[in-house]
Amino acid sequence: MFAPAYPATPGRYYNRVMDKTRGYQLLVGLFFAVTAALYINCIPAYYDRLLTQCIPSGCGVSVPALVLDTEGLSLRAAALILVAVDCAFTAVFYAAAVILLWKGARERMALTAALAMAAFGTSFPSLVVVASENLAFERYWFLGVSAIGWISISLFCLLFPNGSFVPAWSRYALGIIVLVDAANFFLGGNVWDRLQLPEFLRFAWFLSSTVLLIYAQVYRFRRISTPEQRQQTKWVVYGVAVSFIGFVAISLLFNPAVYGTVSNFILLNAALHLFLSAIPVTLTLAVLRRRLWDINPLVQRTLLYGALTVCVVLLYTAVVYYLGALLGGLNRFVVSLIATGLVAAVFAPMKEWLQRQVNRLMKGRHDDPYAVLLELGSQLMQPIAPHAMLEAIARQVKEALRLPYAGIAILVEGRETVIAEAGERRQGRQDRQDVELQGYPIIYRGKTQGMLYAAVRSAGEAFSAEDHKFLEVMLRHAGPLVHNADMLQGMRRLAEDLQESREKLVLAREEERRRIRNNLHDDLAPRLAALAINAAIARKHVEKDPAAAVEMLDELRQTIREAVQDIRSLVHDLRPPALDQLGLIGAIRARMEELAKPARLAGNEGDDGGDGDDGDEGDDGGGKPPLFEMDAPETLPALRAAVEVAAYRIATESMVNVVKHAKAAVCRVSLALDGEKRLRIEVVDDGIGAAKLGEGPGPAGGIGTLSMRERAAEIGGDWGIEWPEAGGTRVWAVLPLQEG
Incomplete structure (x- = not known):
C-alpha cells in the first residue's frame, strides 16, 4: 500500500469506509438476488424428482427411499409437503436476510449476517442439491453458495458483535474452516467421500466447528463484551445452541428403522428445519436491536419444556414397552390408554420438579430461603469464630443465588471495610463495564451494622422479587452476627490501643531513666568527684597557706550549692516538691502566684515608663497580666501519685499557655470530683482563643498540648481543648481516681 499524498481527514476516512460498505452491500444484494432466482427456478424440478425418483427409489443422502403409508399420505401429497417444508425453511432465512439488508445496510456485521442467512438458507435444504444434480451451472453455483454459507456464518460467530477475533487464535480456526469448505467446493461437494474418510470424522468435524463458534461467543461474553453486547450475545448463543442440540438429537433419528414411513420422515424433517430456524430469528434480533428483551425467561422456558418433553416421551415409551412385554395379549389401545393415564398423573408433579431444578440451575435456590437457612444454621452450630460465620453467610448467599460475588462490610475507624467475602470481585476496565454490586443494609436493633454487597449474575441484569425476598430473610439473620463481629473488631482495636499505650509508657519510662542516668553520670558524678579532690587539696593548704585554703573552701562551697541545685532539679522533674509540701490545690495556687508575679512586675514597670522585663514566662505581647482565679473543694481525697502529678502538670501547662499566648484578662482553674471515681480539671480563659489557632507553638497543638494529652x-x-463561640479557650481533663 502507498501512503496518500495528503493527510486523511475524518470526513475522507468516513467516505472511504462508506464506499467500501456500499460495495459490500451491492455484492451481497447481487449474490442474494441471483441465488434467490435460481432457488425459485429449482422448485418445480425438485417436486418432479420427488415424484419420479426420490420418494420411490431415493436420491442419495439428501432424500432416502420412503415407504408410503397404507392409509396415509399419497405420493403427491408427500412430495408437496416436503417441498413446502424446504421452502418455508428458506423463506425464514430469506426474510431475515432482507430485514438485515434493509435495516443494517451501513453495518458490516449486518451485511455479513445477511450473506450468511441467504447462503445457509439456500444450501441447507435438500431442494437445491436434488434439483441441480443434472444442471452444471446451478450445481456449481449452489456448491459455492454452500461454501459461502458455512464460511460467512462462521465468520459472523467469530466476529460478532464488535468485529474483532476473540480469542485471537480463532482467526486460524477460521482459516481451517475456509480450507475445508473450499476443498469441498472444488471436489464437487464430496470431500469426505473423495478422501474416503469415515463417517464419524464428518460428525466430529461438524461437532468441533460448532462448539468452536459457541465457545468464541461464550468467551467473548465472559471476558470482553459490554452489558449491551452481552445481551446481544445471549440471543446468538441461544439460537445456535438450540439449533445445534435439535440438529444432533433429530439427526440420530434419521434411520429407516426409526421413522419407518414417509409421514414420520416428514415430521422429523420439519422438526429439524424448525430447530434450525431459531438461528435467523435470534441472530436478526441480536444484530438490529440495541435494547433487547431479557432472554433469561425464554431460556428457562426452553429448558423446562424441552426437559419435560424428553421426560414425557421416555416415560410413555418405557410404560408402553413394559406393559406390552408384561401383557403381550392385551390390546394396544388399552396399553396406550394406561400409559397415557400414568403420564397424565405424573405430569403436574414432574413439571413442578423440573421447574424448580431449572430455576436453581439459572438463579440458584432463591425460591427456598428457609432450606438455605437450615443449612446455614447447621454450619453456624459448629465452634467457629464470628469472622468465619460471616464468611459462611457470604458464601451461602453466593452459592444459593449463583452469584459471582458476595461480601459483607462494616465500618472500621470511619472507613467501610470488607471483612468477609466469597467469590471474585473483578475490577472494572476502561473497555468494558464491570458487573454491578448491589448494596443491602444489615440492620440490628434499629441500627445499621454493615452492608451486604451482592454482584448481579451478569451486567445489566437486575435481581428478581424472589431474590430480594431471599436476601431480606438472610439479612435478618445476619444482623446479630455482624453486630457480634463489630464488637469483636472494637475489642481488638481497644486491645491494640492498650498494647500500643503500654509500649509507649515503657519507652517513655526508659527514656526518662536514660536521661536521669546521663545527668547523674555526665554532670553530677564529675562534680562530686571534683569536690572530693578539692577538699583534699584544701586540707593540705590549711597549714601551709591558710589564705589559699580559705579561697578554695569558698569555691568548694559554691560548687556544693550548684550540685545541690542540680539534685533538686532532678527531684523536681520526677515529682514537684510542692505537691508533697502543699498538696495538689496548694501547689496549683503557688504556681499561679509564680506566674502572676513576673507578669505583674512587667506590667508595673511598663506603667512607670521603664523598659520592662517580660521575664521567662511573661506575656509575649507585653499586655496586662491575667487575673488567676481558682474554684476547688476545701479538701481532696488521697490521690494516687500518678493522678496528682498528671493533674498538676495539666493545670500548670494550661496556665503557662494562657500567660504566653492567650492575652486573657481572667484565667479560672476549676477542680471538682465527679462522683468518687474521677477528678475533673478545667482551665478557662477569655483570651483570643480560636484566633490564635494554628499560630506559633501555642494551643494549636504544640509540645505542651501533646504532653497534656499523653x-x-x-x-x-x-x-x-475547646474554643467556645463567645471566645476564649477551655482546656479540660477527666482523670480516674482508681486503677482499672
Whole structure:
C-alpha cells in the first residue's frame, strides 16, 4: 500500500469506509438476488424428482427411499409437503436476510449476517442439491453458495458483535474452516467421500466447528463484551445452541428403522428445519436491536419444556414397552390408554420438579430461603469464630443465588471495610463495564451494622422479587452476627490501643531513666568527684597557706550549692516538691502566684515608663497580666501519685499557655470530683482563643498540648481543648481516681 499524498481527514476516512460498505452491500444484494432466482427456478424440478425418483427409489443422502403409508399420505401429497417444508425453511432465512439488508445496510456485521442467512438458507435444504444434480451451472453455483454459507456464518460467530477475533487464535480456526469448505467446493461437494474418510470424522468435524463458534461467543461474553453486547450475545448463543442440540438429537433419528414411513420422515424433517430456524430469528434480533428483551425467561422456558418433553416421551415409551412385554395379549389401545393415564398423573408433579431444578440451575435456590437457612444454621452450630460465620453467610448467599460475588462490610475507624467475602470481585476496565454490586443494609436493633454487597449474575441484569425476598430473610439473620463481629473488631482495636499505650509508657519510662542516668553520670558524678579532690587539696593548704585554703573552701562551697541545685532539679522533674509540701490545690495556687508575679512586675514597670522585663514566662505581647482565679473543694481525697502529678502538670501547662499566648484578662482553674471515681480539671480563659489557632507553638497543638494529652492517656483519662463561640479557650481533663 502507498501512503496518500495528503493527510486523511475524518470526513475522507468516513467516505472511504462508506464506499467500501456500499460495495459490500451491492455484492451481497447481487449474490442474494441471483441465488434467490435460481432457488425459485429449482422448485418445480425438485417436486418432479420427488415424484419420479426420490420418494420411490431415493436420491442419495439428501432424500432416502420412503415407504408410503397404507392409509396415509399419497405420493403427491408427500412430495408437496416436503417441498413446502424446504421452502418455508428458506423463506425464514430469506426474510431475515432482507430485514438485515434493509435495516443494517451501513453495518458490516449486518451485511455479513445477511450473506450468511441467504447462503445457509439456500444450501441447507435438500431442494437445491436434488434439483441441480443434472444442471452444471446451478450445481456449481449452489456448491459455492454452500461454501459461502458455512464460511460467512462462521465468520459472523467469530466476529460478532464488535468485529474483532476473540480469542485471537480463532482467526486460524477460521482459516481451517475456509480450507475445508473450499476443498469441498472444488471436489464437487464430496470431500469426505473423495478422501474416503469415515463417517464419524464428518460428525466430529461438524461437532468441533460448532462448539468452536459457541465457545468464541461464550468467551467473548465472559471476558470482553459490554452489558449491551452481552445481551446481544445471549440471543446468538441461544439460537445456535438450540439449533445445534435439535440438529444432533433429530439427526440420530434419521434411520429407516426409526421413522419407518414417509409421514414420520416428514415430521422429523420439519422438526429439524424448525430447530434450525431459531438461528435467523435470534441472530436478526441480536444484530438490529440495541435494547433487547431479557432472554433469561425464554431460556428457562426452553429448558423446562424441552426437559419435560424428553421426560414425557421416555416415560410413555418405557410404560408402553413394559406393559406390552408384561401383557403381550392385551390390546394396544388399552396399553396406550394406561400409559397415557400414568403420564397424565405424573405430569403436574414432574413439571413442578423440573421447574424448580431449572430455576436453581439459572438463579440458584432463591425460591427456598428457609432450606438455605437450615443449612446455614447447621454450619453456624459448629465452634467457629464470628469472622468465619460471616464468611459462611457470604458464601451461602453466593452459592444459593449463583452469584459471582458476595461480601459483607462494616465500618472500621470511619472507613467501610470488607471483612468477609466469597467469590471474585473483578475490577472494572476502561473497555468494558464491570458487573454491578448491589448494596443491602444489615440492620440490628434499629441500627445499621454493615452492608451486604451482592454482584448481579451478569451486567445489566437486575435481581428478581424472589431474590430480594431471599436476601431480606438472610439479612435478618445476619444482623446479630455482624453486630457480634463489630464488637469483636472494637475489642481488638481497644486491645491494640492498650498494647500500643503500654509500649509507649515503657519507652517513655526508659527514656526518662536514660536521661536521669546521663545527668547523674555526665554532670553530677564529675562534680562530686571534683569536690572530693578539692577538699583534699584544701586540707593540705590549711597549714601551709591558710589564705589559699580559705579561697578554695569558698569555691568548694559554691560548687556544693550548684550540685545541690542540680539534685533538686532532678527531684523536681520526677515529682514537684510542692505537691508533697502543699498538696495538689496548694501547689496549683503557688504556681499561679509564680506566674502572676513576673507578669505583674512587667506590667508595673511598663506603667512607670521603664523598659520592662517580660521575664521567662511573661506575656509575649507585653499586655496586662491575667487575673488567676481558682474554684476547688476545701479538701481532696488521697490521690494516687500518678493522678496528682498528671493533674498538676495539666493545670500548670494550661496556665503557662494562657500567660504566653492567650492575652486573657481572667484565667479560672476549676477542680471538682465527679462522683468518687474521677477528678475533673478545667482551665478557662477569655483570651483570643480560636484566633490564635494554628499560630506559633501555642494551643494549636504544640509540645505542651501533646504532653497534656499523653499524661491523661497514660493513666486512662480523657483530655480535650475547646474554643467556645463567645471566645476564649477551655482546656479540660477527666482523670480516674482508681486503677482499672
